[in-house]
Amino acid sequence: MSQPISLRDRKRAGTWNALHQAAAEAALAPGLEQVTVESVAGAPGVSCRTFFNYFATKEDAVLGLQEPTVDEAVLAAYDVDGDLLEETGRLMLSVLRPIQGGTSHRRELLAKYPHLLHRRFQYVTKVEQLLTGLVAERLQASARWQGQPHEFDAEETARMTVMVVGAGMRYVMQKTFDSPTRESQFAALEDGLRLLRGVLEELQ
Known part of the structure; x- marks a missing residue:
């Protein structure tokens, strides 16, 4: 509730x-x-x-950008021992949604001032840095992680996970640019993750 x-x-x-x-x-x-x-x-x-x-x-006011934060309830539901790609994707989208920028004239503003896209990208980088730290902490505390040998440490694994999920997130943003509702973005996330898994399988 x-x-x-x-x-x-x-x-x-x-x-x-x-x-x-x-x-x-x-x-x-x-x-x-x-x-x-x-x-x-x-x-x-x-x-x-x-x-x-x-x-x-x-510029942040023009675009309606907000500093990234993690909702405690969302973080509590994050299960690092589950499907890491899906869990991290949902976590990332929950953090990205509030910092995507306001809806006021978004397309017009970015078309008129394309350099503002760089400012948006800076905020996405902040999200990736924030999540990398959180995922690494969860991995390090995971009994499953501690009980298995790993070629790469938790921080490197977290960084790569966030980078891979970030690629799927760009798909979500492109698909829902004109209608970035919660429902449309989480639906696009499911499609994007399925597509991402298929591409990764093709690359093996």
Whole structure:
């Protein structure tokens, strides 16, 4: 059963959305060069200091990017002794979804300012680094892992797992670019993992 959203969280979400909307619309007209933190913060009536509690840069506000975090409930459900590819795929998507960027004029913004794609990529790299550490910790604590000999250590295995899953995640993002709902992305993840397994088998 989902927990009710507190008034504080609703207000925070409202402020985040207002800042993102203001920045995205300003980037389209008059243009990204004219967007300032002061003007964006003024839209919902907050201070520049408050702006930086939500976004690191004006570009992040334009795209609606959020720092990657792992939900404790999702992490608790992560089973490193299960299907490592599927488990890590679901974990990665749960972390990626909130940092993908807002939906306000996404296609228009990236078409007009293609260099912003690099900023999105930086956030994906943060996700991969975060997950590599988490997967390595879980592997090291796993009785199954400890009870078997391995040519590569847990950290190397975790890094490769995250890299392989990341390739499947790009498939998910491309397939659901216009409709990045939770349902569509997790469905695309299942398709992507099946395709990935088939490709890996072909390469053996």
